[in-house]
Amino acid sequence: MPTDRRSAGTYELLFVIGIIAISFSSIFVRWSSADVAVIAMYRLYLTNLLMLPLVWRYRHEWMRLQLRQWGLLIASGVMLALHFLLWMASLRLTTVASSTVILTLEPVFVMLASYVLFRTRVNRMMLIGIGIAMVGSIIIGSGDFALSGDALVGDLLSMLGALAVAIHMMLGKHLRKDMSAFVYNFSVFALAATSLAVYNLVRGIPFFGYEAKEWGVFLLLAIVPTLFGHYLFNWLLKFMNTAAVSMSVLGEPVIASVLAWMLLGEALTIYQLGAGMLILFGVWLFIRHGDKE
Template identity: 80%
Template sequence: MNRTNKVPYELLYIIGIIAISFSSIFVRWSNADVAVIAMYRLYLTNLLMLPLVWRYRREWMGLSARHWGILALSGIMLGLHFLLWMASLRLTTVASSTVILTLEPVFVMIGSFLLFRTKVNRMMLAGISIAMVGSIVIGSSDFQLSGDALVGDVLSMLGALAVAVHMMFGKHLRKDMSAFVYNFSVFFFAATSLAVYNAAKGNPFVGYDASEWGNFLLLAIVPTLFGHYLFNWLLKYMNTAAVSMSVLGEPVIASVLAWVLLKESLTAYQLGAGLFILFGVWLFIRHGKE
């Protein structure tokens, strides 16, 4: 990457962090079931991407049955992530939920070590330990506030675990396919798995007012296309570790947005434990090896 390209990529990186930080705000603004919110967020993202599908028709036709199987599994795990994490936002604060979600790269490395024997150095272990301690502190302090807040923390952690599995599938698949084909396919499988869940649960698919559809669309455009998809695109031009650092920016910006837009306050425990987690995850990513 030459020097003239550095500023635009860095600006896009900042835009991506701000975009994903709005996700929790839009979810809290909606009154629909979280599974419905997640389903339409992804289906509408697919709809926005639809005009470019024909351009990738040959790549799709060349995918094997094994590729489709892993894409489906990756999509199901992404759908589970959205279901769990969005549910956590109904029970705990934006600050607690988003900061616990930053454990994703830690879970990815643990899975990589268990499955592929990826090397883990002492500094990475130190980062994992610090981040986990911070999570325990947040959980214990939230339990003092209410049992529901603790349940929300657990749901956020399970959501981080689900998206870590999704990312591991994605890292394997992205060796053989473009970012567009991977994202469109995974979004579709995730949305469809959520549609099955909604049908089984009896959630209505229609009858939502204009403000709800506006929230669904905002989630598709802002945090999904300008956030997650943008980061996947930037992986081609920026260091993977640098892109991974975006997880540290989301809870900071999301907490500020929640304070301004949702009137949420930060307790001393949440602030201290959140900084502890962020430091641990930063230490982990900083000393991680590809």
């Protein structure tokens, strides 16, 4: 934890930068016309390429990994790949606002799974927060269904993507007890990208032949939301409270919706605005009253 105001201010600034960075993810995906599985694959492979210069430094840690740890790393990578596949597909069917706000249900899914598997304590305010967030999700779904059946499918894909990343996060939390952030992230990114490569190979999706603009989008996704977003949050966990870092999920849909309005011309409907506020408030209550680590 930071011990002085200057350090705290630096970490808070980096936290804001991270929220802005991850908010660009949905915009970059919309800018690409490539298959979502290709976008996700190259996003992760290019992130690994950028991290490559530091790999040698951690070689001894990789050599000490046990078979069980590799099994959990593979499971975490597959779940991350599934998350990207489902969530990016949702952006082709529904709006940025609906897709990103539904993703904020991730910590709710994590707690529900923790309760079922480990009997983690859930207090009354957390249950109220879960209820409010779920009501908001139902309202978004009903509003989008009134507009388009495809939009509702997109909402469902985003929710399944949130469930997949929740499993990924639970596995990561367990693995990170005995593993550095670099080794965990590099391994999972590589395994997720390889899972997507196998998926593309089976489906016959081409690996090459994309325009320079597409490669630019792949690289932007690797640098901005991945390194300056997700990786930065993992690093900040060493200096900030976990609950505070978890609040980043509340900032992404707000900034992403504004960016979508500015850069994509998307407008918010009354359903999305009202339901989005309900979801964000419910998730805020849930995180605010959750157990502190």
